[in-house]
Amino acid sequence: MLSLDDRIRAAAAAPAYIYDGETVRNACARLKRDFPDVGFLYSVKTNPFAPVLREAAAQGFGADAASAGEVEKSLEAGFAPEDVYYSAPGKTDEDIERALGKCRIIADSLTELDRLERIASARGLTLSVGLRIHPDFGIFSEAGGSSKFGIGEGDLPEAARRLREHAHLRAVGFHMHLQSQLLDVQALARYYAKSFQCFERASELFGITPEYLNFGSGIGVVYDAASEREMDTAALGRGFALEVERRPRFASTRLLIETGRFVVCRAGFYVTPVVDVKSSRGTTYVMVRNGANGFMRGAVANLVLSNNPNARDLQEPFYTGKRSFKLLAMKADGRFLAEDPETVDVVGNLCTALDVVAKGVQLPAVRPGDFILITNAGSYAATLSPVRFSSLKPSAELYLERPGGKMLEA
Ligand SMILES: Cc1ncc(COP(=O)(O)O)c(C=O)c1O
Numbered sequence: 001m002l003s004l005d006d007r008i009r010a011a012a013a014a015p016a017y018i019y020d021g022e023t024v025r026n027a028c029a030r031l032k033r034d035f036p037d038v039g040f041l042y043s044v045k046t047n048p049f050a051p052v053l054r055e056a057a058a059q060g061f062g063a064d065a066a067s068a069g070e071v072e073k074s075l076e077a078g079f080a081p082e083d084v085y086y087s088a089p090g091k092t093d094e095d096i097e098r099a100l101g102k103c104r105i106i107a108d109s110l111t112e113l114d115r116l117e118r119i120a121s122a123r124g125l126t127l128s129v130g131l132r133i134h135p136d137f138g139i140f141s142e143a144g145g146s147s148k149f150g151i152g153e154g155d156l157p158e159a160a161r162r163l164r165e166h167a168h169l170r171a172v173g174f175h176m177h178l179q180s181q182l183l184d185v186q187a188l189a190r191y192y193a194k195s196f197q198c199f200e201r202a203s204e205l206f207g208i209t210p211e212y213l214n215f216g217s218g219i220g221v222v223y224d225a226a227s228e229r230e231m232d233t234a235a236l237g238r239g240f241a242l243e244v245e246r247r248p249r250f251a252s253t254r255l256l257i258e259t260g261r262f263v264v265c266r267a268g269f270y271v272t273p274v275v276d277v278k279s280s281r282g283t284t285y286v287m288v289r290n291g292a293n294g295f296m297r298g299a300v301a302n303l304v305l306s307n308n309p310n311a312r313d314l315q316e317p318f319y320t321g322k323r324s325f326k327l328l329a330m331k332a333d334g335r336f337l338a339e340d341p342e343t344v345d346v347v348g349n350l351c352t353a354l355d356v357v358a359k360g361v362q363l364p365a366v367r368p369g370d371f372i373l374i375t376n377a378g379s380y381a382a383t384l385s386p387v388r389f390s391s392l393k394p395s396a397e398l399y400l401e402r403p404g405g406k407m408l409e410a
Contacts, residue, residue, distance in 0.1 A: 002269060003403045007334035011371050013407070015272035015290040016396035017382050019052055022403065023267035028059035031219075031262065034237035037244050039256050041085055043217060044070040046260025046317075046379040047268070051399030051408040053077030056263060064217075064258040068098040075102055085214060085256070087132055087175050089149055093119065106130035106175045106214075108150055113162050113169065120168035130173035130212065131159060135198045139179045139191055139218075149177070153198060160205045171206045174199050177216025180261060181314055183231045188218045189239040196243050203249070212254040219257070221265045223376055224323035261379040268378025270295045271330070272395070274370045275349060284344040286363065288372050291348015291355045294395040295374055296385040297325065298346075298357035306359075317380040327357070329364045330371040337364035346372060350390050 002010060002018060010018045031040055041064040042056035048070060053063070054077045062083030063074035068091075074084045084103035088095075091112060096119055099105060107113050107129050120127040134150035137143065144153070151159050163171050176195050182188050192215060199213050219236070222228045244255065272294060276287040292299035297320070304311045304319045313321035327346060329337040341362045348355035357372070366372070387394040399408040 002400070004334040005404055006400055007271075007330060007373070008332070009407060010269065010271040010373075010398070011273075011330065011332050011334065013271075013396050013398060014371060015270070015288075015294050016398055017049075017377060018269045018271060018398050018400055018407070019047070019049065019264065019378055020267045020269075020403075021051075021055055021399060021401045021405075023378075024052065024055050024264055025059060027263045027267070028056070028061065030233060031257075031259070032060070034233040035240060035257065036237075037241055037255055038237075039254055041083075041214070041256055041258045042263060043258050043260030044074060045383065047264045047381075047383060048073055049382070049397050049399065050077055050410050052264055052378075053079070055399075061263075062256070064260070065103060068095045071099045071103045085130070085175070085212075087130070087214075091115075100125075100127075104128070104130060104173070104212075106132050106173070108132050110151060110155060110159060110162060113159060113166065117162075117166035117169050126168050126170060128170050128172040128211075130175050130214070131156075131171060131202070132175040132177075133198060133202060135176060135178070135194070137194050137198075139182070139187055150175075153201075156202055156205055163206065171208055173210045173212035173214065174202050175214040175216065177214075177258065178218075179314075180217040180259075180316055181220040181320065182218045183220045183222070183228055185232050185236050185239075188231075188236060191215075191218060192240055193243055196247060200247070200249070209249065210253050212256055213250065214256040214258065217258040217260075219259050219262045221262055221376075223265075223320060223325070227323065264378035265376055266378060268376070268381060270374040270377040270381065270395070271371055272374075274366050274368050274372060276368055277366065284342060286344045286346045286366055286372070287349055288346060288357060289349055290392060290395045291346075291350060291357045292352075293348065293350055293355075293386055293389045293392055295357065295377060295381055297377075297381060298374075299348075299354055302356040302359050303354060317384065320380075325374050325376040327361060327363060328373045328375070329366045330373050332369065332371065337366065337370065340365040349392070 042061040043064040057078040065071040087106035132150035136153040272288040346357040
């Protein structure tokens with residue numbers, strides 16, 4: 001949690017996201033300690049705020065970029081081109097040309113391989129490419145489902161054939177990702193083991209010792225301490241190390257895991273002022289500035305749950321679950337309020353009834369001029385919010401280097 005002094009400064013800048021650098025560094029340190037054989041990639045899409053990217057680069061992470069724009073942001077933040085992995089479905093020629101020479105490109109389909117060959121050939125280049133594989137298994141099932149991502153495992157022989165024909169392409173790595181936000185060590189350990197086997201089959205087929213194998217994301221965070229248990233990353237790391245030990249053929253291969261959420265989710269807080277409090281037919285509305293257009297997760301959760309109260313959690317990244325963030329009431333002097341709790345709807349100031357931050361929550365009595373602080377707002381929060389809606393001034397973003405320290409604006 002932010003210190004009193006930092007909360008006062010956050011309130012003065014509100015509506016604003018504040019990301020706590022110390023929490024980011026601790027998360028990175030924990031992953032590096034628990035997975036000594038692994039290189040981590042920070043998933044830029046989670047939170048592309050430049051100071052967060054710079055911190056991830058400074059911690060020795062590479063970048064998982066999901067667009068040419070994210071490739072460029074990563075380079076600007078200090079990631080070396082060889083540490084930036086660009087993997088996304090539906091890349092256009094323009095995306096590919098923009099990314100060439102700036103990163104490692106991971107092909108997402110058979111046609112993309114053809115397109116990469118055409119572009120490389122026109123430029124007289126030999127391009128090292130990775131392939132994203134959609135495996136024949138699921139996280140919780142033996143059989144794989146259909147997916148818009150990657151090259152189906154069954155299509156790998158055809159991919160290998162095309163690569164033999166494509167004189168300007170060289171396969172150098174493989175990527176896989178099925179699901180993020182897992183807290184089940186067994187499920188993720190099983191996924192790693194099966195991924196290793198799939199990567200072995202692919203390496204045989206392509207006749208290569210891969211330069212890198214990217215296992216994608218999966219390590220989750222606890223959003224609600226009352227109902228979830230922290231993942232034992234040390235145990236997961238030990239399991240991963242055993243899989244590595246069994247595979248001398250990958251001794252020179254860079255083993256990569258992606259994560260954005262684990263690094264930054266809990267480091268983020270959204271602080272926004274209460275602008276009005278009103279009552280209508282028995283409902284008290286606490287209205288804040290930049291609700292859905294600052295922090296959209298609440299509106300999506302409300303929409304999902306009002307249409308289906310038993311909705312499946314983990315419709316990521318838009319809807320994580322019923323209790324994926326907490327609201328705290330705060331005075332401008334940083335003190336938390338605790339008195340006179342009542343049941344209220346916290347809403348935003350957009351001209352739509354869907355602009356809901358949280359419905360029917362218990363909150364201490366607040367007045368205009370007080371603040372609402374939202375936790376777990378570091379990942380898939382600012383980046384998912386429709387900031388252009390209604391032409392309201394967007395919320396600020398600040399990076400707190402250390403408690404009481406400088407707050408960076410970009
Ligand atoms: C391919 C890929 N890598 C990484 C991530 C990021 O995962 P996380 O939610 O753990 O930050 C995602 C998220 O969906 C993803 O699709």
